[in-house]
Amino acid sequence: GGVVVCVANQKGGVGKTTTCVNLAAGLALAGHAVAVIDLDPQANATTGLGIDHRTVQRSSYDLITGSASLEEVAVPTRMPGLSCVPSALDLTGAEIELVAAMEREHRLAESLADAPERYRVVLLDCPPSLGLLTVNALVAARDVLVPVQCEFYALEAVARLMGSAERVRAALNPELRIGGVVLTMYDARTRLAEQVALEVRGHFGELVFDTVVPRSVRLSEAPSFGEPVVTLDPGSRGSQAYRALASEFAERYGLN
Amino acid sequence: GGVVVCVANQKGGVGKTTTCVNLAAGLALAGHAVAVIDLDPQANATTGLGIDHRTVQRSSYDLITGSASLEEVAVPTRMPGLSCVPSALDLTGAEIELVAAMEREHRLAESLADAPERYRVVLLDCPPSLGLLTVNALVAARDVLVPVQCEFYALEAVARLMGSAERVRAALNPELRIGGVVLTMYDARTRLAEQVALEVRGHFGELVFDTVVPRSVRLSEAPSFGEPVVTLDPGSRGSQAYRALASEFAERYGLN
Ligand SMILES: Nc1ncnc2c1ncn2[C@@H]1O[C@H](COP(=O)(O)OP(=O)(O)OP(=O)(O)O)[C@@H](O)[C@H]1O
Ligand SMILES: Nc1ncnc2c1ncn2[C@@H]1O[C@H](COP(=O)(O)OP(=O)(O)OP(=O)(O)O)[C@@H](O)[C@H]1O
Ligand SMILES: [Mg+2]
Ligand SMILES: [Mg+2]
Numbered sequence: 001g002g003v004v005v006c007v008a009n010q011k012g013g014v015g016k017t018t019t020c021v022n023l024a025a026g027l028a029l030a031g032h033a034v035a036v037i038d039l040d041p042q043a044n045a046t047t048g049l050g051i052d053h054r055t056v057q058r059s060s061y062d063l064i065t066g067s068a069s070l071e072e073v074a075v076p077t078r079m080p081g082l083s084c085v086p087s088a089l090d091l092t093g094a095e096i097e098l099v100a101a102m103e104r105e106h107r108l109a110e111s112l113a114d115a116p117e118r119y120r121v122v123l124l125d126c127p128p129s130l131g132l133l134t135v136n137a138l139v140a141a142r143d144v145l146v147p148v149q150c151e152f153y154a155l156e157a158v159a160r161l162m163g164s165a166e167r168v169r170a171a172l173n174p175e176l177r178i179g180g181v182v183l184t185m186y187d188a189r190t191r192l193a194e195q196v197a198l199e200v201r202g203h204f205g206e207l208v209f210d211t212v213v214p215r216s217v218r219l220s221e222a223p224s225f226g227e228p229v230v231t232l233d234p235g236s237r238g239s240q241a242y243r244a245l246a247s248e249f250a251e252r253y254g255l256n
Numbered sequence: 257g258g259v260v261v262c263v264a265n266q267k268g269g270v271g272k273t274t275t276c277v278n279l280a281a282g283l284a285l286a287g288h289a290v291a292v293i294d295l296d297p298q299a300n301a302t303t304g305l306g307i308d309h310r311t312v313q314r315s316s317y318d319l320i321t322g323s324a325s326l327e328e329v330a331v332p333t334r335m336p337g338l339s340c341v342p343s344a345l346d347l348t349g350a351e352i353e354l355v356a357a358m359e360r361e362h363r364l365a366e367s368l369a370d371a372p373e374r375y376r377v378v379l380l381d382c383p384p385s386l387g388l389l390t391v392n393a394l395v396a397a398r399d400v401l402v403p404v405q406c407e408f409y410a411l412e413a414v415a416r417l418m419g420s421a422e423r424v425r426a427a428l429n430p431e432l433r434i435g436g437v438v439l440t441m442y443d444a445r446t447r448l449a450e451q452v453a454l455e456v457r458g459h460f461g462e463l464v465f466d467t468v469v470p471r472s473v474r475l476s477e478a479p480s481f482g483e484p485v486v487t488l489d490p491g492s493r494g495s496q497a498y499r500a501l502a503s504e505f506a507e508r509y510g511l512n
Contacts, residue, residue: 012384013269128268128384152480
């Protein structure tokens, strides 16, 4: 069966969406059946995969509220083997609506019960917060993948995220593990990036993927084309990094 | 009297905290009495101003819940004329606690009623979401200042933020205006930055500050020293940009 992995970090702008979109695309290129579920009301993963969030009929909101099944909400992307559950603006209200709901932290997990039969890998793209959408993702997932931008504020955020993941594991999802840590936006010209990388590897050891994603302009340009960089510009450093990350991920999860 | 300005953008990592900390420092250097209120549970503005959020006794949480006054929670920073209301971890639960509270959107506005008498400028640093903390900030402020990172996803976020600000203006705070838009992390080597800047200026015209903040490594290093870049490294491009922004801001708000 497949694995559901939550891509989370409450620090904003660290590369959660870029990692979801490009890691998923890299895995699909290698022949695996993959889905990206966009749990961010900003709908960036939806846009990054070439879907217009304004025309979306059903969304991750329907999945979380239980009014539609995974099969009904998933749509194909331009890449064979890669599906997406898009986000839409109605997700904004979901967190406040969920506060008073029964089993509010388990709604997504229930809707994704059959996901491992449909897909080899499901990636959950989370918004930059530790609210009910991210908690739902942490409960629904077996693993959490943490992108860490090689900057000071992002480093500080990791301890708090690990604390939240531990609280979810203890109270709501005993299976939850740290699946891995990915260093992103590594700028080789700065000492800060090197210091952050050393500190993260010192703290998380083997959990940190060998692949480090460099800062690369093509990565930030790809979303405007609605295409993952791994297909838009296969020769770019950003693409090579995410292809390498995909094969390391496949190795670690025994996908081959 | 002074002015309360909310620095907001639900897109993560666009430079909200960096703008709060360095604009405030630039204004304080010019002799104005300024306060930064950190409304983000991540407490980045608190750290960026040299305060250890782990040792904080009272925080913005007390301000929002009304259990302490502005005078009681504000602490001095290393810079004369610049005070900070620090954030602490208890702010994480505030959003859920506020959902059921009376006047939940007005709590901060009530606590800041005397702020314009105490400070010439108060900057509210918001978390990357449109939840109750940011809504409280939009209700408490007269103006909203929007940092826009010169990247594609960040551009998409602006329309949604303006929609939220308009809803707050119509329902909760009729005084709320768009005070200005600041272009951040402008990388002159990329066409994308130029395209985003053109689009933002085309759409917001005069509201966009002339000062554009370039991408600059010193800006991302400064938080690790707990000091704004304008004092840490006055000659750096980041510092020059925020000093220029501060004088443009002072001009626009008639502070001189
Ligand atoms: N390695 C990289 N090199 C250059 N730019 C990058 C890289 N990774 C991401 N970006 C760009 O940086 C910005 C932030 O990345 P992204 O949106 O993926 O982060 P995020 O964590 O999903 O943000 P949010 O917290 O808002 O959800 C985007 O504009 C993206 O295109
Ligand atoms: N002009 C700049 N040049 C280079 N780095 C910058 C610049 N402005 C901010 N940074 C760095 O980019 C990262 C994001 O900036 P910052 O934390 O201020 O954004 P934010 O919008 O407050 O993020 P969040 O959404 O998490 O609150 C930080 O590591 C910061 O040090
Ligand atoms: Mg994202
Ligand atoms: Mg911030």
